[in-house]
Amino acid sequence: MIKMEHVSKVYPNGTVGLDDINLEIEQGEFVAIIGTSGAGKSTLIRTINRLTDITSGNLTVNGTDITKLKRKELRQFRRSVGMIFQSYNLVPRISVIKNVLNSRVAEMNFLQVLFAQFSKEDKKMALESLNRVGILDKAYIRTDELSGGQQQRVSLARTLAQDPQVLLADEPVAALDPVTANEVMDNFKKINKELNKTVLINIHHVDLALKYADRIIAIRKGKIVFDGPSDQVTQDILDDIYQKEDGGKNGKA
Numbered sequence: 001m002i003k004m005e006h007v008s009k010v011y012p013n014g015t016v017g018l019d020d021i022n023l024e025i026e027q028g029e030f031v032a033i034i035g036t037s038g039a040g041k042s043t044l045i046r047t048i049n050r051l052t053d054i055t056s057g058n059l060t061v062n063g064t065d066i067t068k069l070k071r072k073e074l075r076q077f078r079r080s081v082g083m084i085f086q087s088y089n090l091v092p093r094i095s096v097i098k099n100v101l102n103s104r105v106a107e108m109n110f111l112q113v114l115f116a117q118f119s120k121e122d123k124k125m126a127l128e129s130l131n132r133v134g135i136l137d138k139a140y141i142r143t144d145e146l147s148g149g150q151q152q153r154v155s156l157a158r159t160l161a162q163d164p165q166v167l168l169a170d171e172p173v174a175a176l177d178p179v180t181a182n183e184v185m186d187n188f189k190k191i192n193k194e195l196n197k198t199v200l201i202n203i204h205h206v207d208l209a210l211k212y213a214d215r216i217i218a219i220r221k222g223k224i225v226f227d228g229p230s231d232q233v234t235q236d237i238l239d240d241i242y243q244k245e246d247g248g249k250n251g252k253a
């Protein structure tokens with residue numbers, strides 16, 4: 001369970017990223033975080049794997065106070081909380097399978113890394129992950145030969161291969177066309193349902209958020225202004241979430 005109690009984040013320049021956030025997310029939930037640009041969506045996601053440190057409040061993941069983790073413990077913790085970015089973060093000139101295997105490097109010693117000695121188990125895990133996102137046939141192709149949607153699936157497979165309990169995704173489909181974005185969201189949903197991984201996605205497209213997530217958390221100016229099941233999000237609630245700050249647009253795809 002991810003639990004935030006009175007969590008705030010004030011950046012060094014004084015900007016308030018998060019303002020007194022309280023939430024609990026159970027294992028296996030599929031949650032979309034929505035809100036206008038600058039609302040604090042990325043900040044919220046990034047505090048959960050400590051890419052951003054909170055400035056006050058309590059933040060626990062499965063009972064562990066993650067604000068107290070030291071370097072080695074933090075590295076270990078981050079393996080249980082995978083992160084997927086809009087820009088894929090893959091090495092373009094190597095094969096797909098090598099990119100996925102890179103997620104296993106954290107478990108290896110120096111010599112194993114130096115000679116790229118991946119175990120059979122590592123390779124099996126990597127291939128299974130590629131299979132789960134539907135691109136096993138691309139395993140030995142150079143990564144930069146794939147489309148954007150396929151690269152995002154590789155990124156998803158790489159994260160899956162580290163066997164995390166939680167998947168955090170920061171605008172994972174923002175760079176994709178609507179059809180491809182739906183395909184990638186289908187992958188997230190499949191992983192969520194079949195493997196009971198918690199999925200927490202920060203997403204601009206309200207339509208996709210409502211279609212795929214079971215729960216919506218809406219943020220405005222660093223505060224939660226809605227937290228509830230997707231099917232309870234009405235137009236009035238959307239109008240409130242997106243009031244004025246973005247000129248009336250609500251990010252619909």
Ligand SMILES: Nc1ncnc2c1ncn2[C@@H]1O[C@H](COP(=O)(O)OP(=O)(O)OP(=O)(O)O)[C@@H](O)[C@H]1O
Nearest residue numbers: 011013015016017036037038039040041042043044
């Ligand atoms: N490193 C930083 N230093 C100072 N202010 C920051 C930093 N990162 C984010 N902010 C500010 O914190 C607020 C929340 O930013 P955040 O990136 O979390 O919003 P967001 O909802 O993810 O926006 P977007 O949809 O545009 O990515 C914004 O006002 C932003 O300018």
